[in-house]
Amino acid sequence: MKRRQTAYWAIGCWLLLTLVAFGLEQLFSSPKRQEFNRSIVDQAIQQELIAESEVQAVLTRQQLMDMWLPLSANFTLVPALMTPVRDRSPLRSTGRIDRGEESGLTTGLGIVSSSGVVGRIVAVGQGWSRIQLADDPGFVIPCVDEQGHRGIIGGASYSGEGRIKFRLSHLELSLNEILTTDGSSGVFPANVYLGIVAENRTPVKESRILFPQNLGTEKEVVIFVPIEPGVGR
Amino acid sequence: MKWSMLFLLTALSIWTSYVYSGVVGSSILLLDPVLILLAWFCLQDEWPRIFAVSAMILLYRFSLTIATPLEVVVPPLALIFTIRMLSGGISPFHFWRRFLIVVPALCLSHLISNFILFRVFDLSIERILLDAALAFIVSATMFSVLDVIRPLLKTAKYPD
Numbered sequence: 343m344k345r346r347q348t349a350y351w352a353i354g355c356w357l358l359l360t361l362v363a364f365g366l367e368q369l370f371s372s373p374k375r376q377e378f379n380r381s382i383v384d385q386a387i388q389q390e391l392i393a394e395s396e397v398q399a400v401l402t403r404q405q406l407m408d409m410w411l412p413l414s415a416n417f418t419l420v421p422a423l424m425t426p427v428r429d430r431s432p433l434r435s436t437g438r439i440d441r442g443e444e445s446g447l448t449t450g451l452g453i454v455s456s457s458g459v460v461g462r463i464v465a466v467g468q469g470w471s472r473i474q475l476a477d478d479p480g481f482v483i484p485c486v487d488e489q490g491h492r493g494i495i496g497g498a499s500y501s502g503e504g505r506i507k508f509r510l511s512h513l514e515l516s517l518n519e520i521l522t523t524d525g526s527s528g529v530f531p532a533n534v535y536l537g538i539v540a541e542n543r544t545p546v547k548e549s550r551i552l553f554p555q556n557l558g559t560e561k562e563v564v565i566f567v568p569i570e571p572g573v574g575r
Numbered sequence: 576m577k578w579s580m581l582f583l584l585t586a587l588s589i590w591t592s593y594v595y596s597g598v599v600g601s602s603i604l605l606l607d608p609v610l611i612l613l614a615w616f617c618l619q620d621e622w623p624r625i626f627a628v629s630a631m632i633l634l635y636r637f638s639l640t641i642a643t644p645l646e647v648v649v650p651p652l653a654l655i656f657t658i659r660m661l662s663g664g665i666s667p668f669h670f671w672r673r674f675l676i677v678v679p680a681l682c683l684s685h686l687i688s689n690f691i692l693f694r695v696f697d698l699s700i701e702r703i704l705l706d707a708a709l710a711f712i713v714s715a716t717m718f719s720v721l722d723v724i725r726p727l728l729k730t731a732k733y734p735d
Binding site: 364 | 584600642
């Protein structure tokens, strides 16, 4: 009987340790994450003024469309609201948008926000699409540095970061260098902001690249739907 | 009672994995409480229970994910296979020697996960030693809790 009691106590302690992790997450979180958490609190406060935020959303959406219009010669722009979703696989980084098949969306289409690349659509349904965020390990896209050298960038195992997977030309990154899309994938147009080099290391694959801030927060986004059928699928 | 406890332990480990993935970052692939629980069952338990735990884990990890079936299935399978293979040579009933089975199995599972996700096969000595040390610390911590819980799982033959 005593051993059984000890066993139940052990389960209780385990449960307690798991609950403690919620607090630990705050302790171990980076300044960027703290900023992200602060932004969530800000958002909650903002939600009290529902009517005002609705007007703001419409305005933001229109501003976003206007912002990406010059780059959308071969694309139709579809606005949507992106909500981050925690994936069941521990390292995956995903989100959901409120547009789907009814808006002509298919898998593989690129998504941007006012800060730059957000991710790509991986599953579509009626009124929803599941997206793979740019910092997901499975996300890969051709990129170009400020000198015009090309490479393939992919999500790293750290939140909000990316790594160079392949060098297509003599890509040598320097600190604070900006990386953009080169348009060759057909998913994004050229010159869309991808990220900034936060740490340049040798080999170049070890360099840390920061994707646009607050990648995993709820925000207004725009989806690039190619005008020519079959492109980007 | 036994099956409900099995379900409770699996659910608890899945929740622990979910919560701690935000704290340990990419190391969760090595220190995943779900895999450590599976390793504990694999050491000496009966196959039906190993299958039941594996099925619950796979069912959870397969639903609502963008992960490929390969990255969900292969690491646990590698873990089960390695543990069962090493158990033939090292006693899984010995309190300390069982870590000679579990730690290499966890490290191998981590290597495979890394390869599937990032196409990286890091076999440097310092990386392997660090992984082994981390795997030992976390599995020893979890095993000590699981060993205390074992009277609630009557059919398991765990070391006293």
